[in-house]
Amino acid sequence: MRIDVLTVLPGLFDCFLKEGVIGKAISSGKVEVKVHNIRDFTTDKHRVVDDVPYGGGPGMVLKPEPIFRAYDELTKEGEKPYVLLTEPWGEKFNQEMAVELSKKPRLMIICGRYEGVDERVKSLVDREVSIGDYVLTGGELPAMVIMDAVLRLIPGVLGNLESLRADSFSDRGLLGYPNYTRPAEFRGMKVPEVLLSGHHKKIESWRKEQSLRKTLERRPEIIENLKRKGLLTKEELE
Numbered sequence: 001m002r003i004d005v006l007t008v009l010p011g012l013f014d015c016f017l018k019e020g021v022i023g024k025a026i027s028s029g030k031v032e033v034k035v036h037n038i039r040d041f042t043t044d045k046h047r048v049v050d051d052v053p054y055g056g057g058p059g060m061v062l063k064p065e066p067i068f069r070a071y072d073e074l075t076k077e078g079e080k081p082y083v084l085l086t087e088p089w090g091e092k093f094n095q096e097m098a099v100e101l102s103k104k105p106r107l108m109i110i111c112g113r114y115e116g117v118d119e120r121v122k123s124l125v126d127r128e129v130s131i132g133d134y135v136l137t138g139g140e141l142p143a144m145v146i147m148d149a150v151l152r153l154i155p156g157v158l159g160n161l162e163s164l165r166a167d168s169f170s171d172r173g174l175l176g177y178p179n180y181t182r183p184a185e186f187r188g189m190k191v192p193e194v195l196l197s198g199h200h201k202k203i204e205s206w207r208k209e210q211s212l213r214k215t216l217e218r219r220p221e222i223i224e225n226l227k228r229k230g231l232l233t234k235e236e237l238e
């Protein structure tokens, strides 16, 4: 997969693209992520990317020209990307969308800033996406959240963890099971016996039960959604 990111703050992506699982996936060539500074697609000597909003109002708006120039330049060759725009009021990002996006050969993520992008930029966009009902200062962190959730699903990115995590649990958006590591007892808190038993079938069913219970308690709508889609097995429903 290739992802092109358009932003006026490219430096925000430096650590994200160098560290951890995502950094390894990029350095090993499993995925390609290119961050482009929208300012590099301006033509004036002051490299202006924003302007005041028509009709008045607070803040500045990202101009359409540099973004369209970047899009035209980056799509001259190769497959046309599926274009995302991060927006405070976009479609809510979730695991289902992450799975769908992970199957696209090429993505482009346009990151807004200031008061957002000129409305005409949306003629380039396939999906306006929000990562949640809270207000951030720009679209870069949402772009990193989306990339992290999508790239971890690309085969080979999670490496040897992949097979262990291949269960459809977290990829159905169910909440995770409790994790423990040594020591077996810490400040009077013991690790559940089943996890020390070495009985893999029992451990697996305990973990499934814990995950379903936690999801039912905290996010019952996820269970309802999976039921409606027929994505819960008979024993999971019991």
Ligand SMILES: N#Cc1c(-c2ccc3ccn(Cc4ccc(CN5CCCC5)cc4)c3c2)n[nH]c1N
Pocket (backbone or CB within 6 Å): 058, 086, 087, 088, 089, 090, 111, 112, 113, 114, 115, 116, 117, 129, 130, 131, 132, 133, 134, 135, 136, 137, 138, 139, 140, 142
């Ligand atoms: N994804 C995502 C996001 C974002 C996000 C994404 C992209 C941009 C580009 C600019 N901003 C800042 C901003 C914030 C609020 C407003 C509304 N105005 C304020 C006063 C009058 C209306 C306009 C811009 C962004 C925020 N926030 N939260 C998410 N889940």
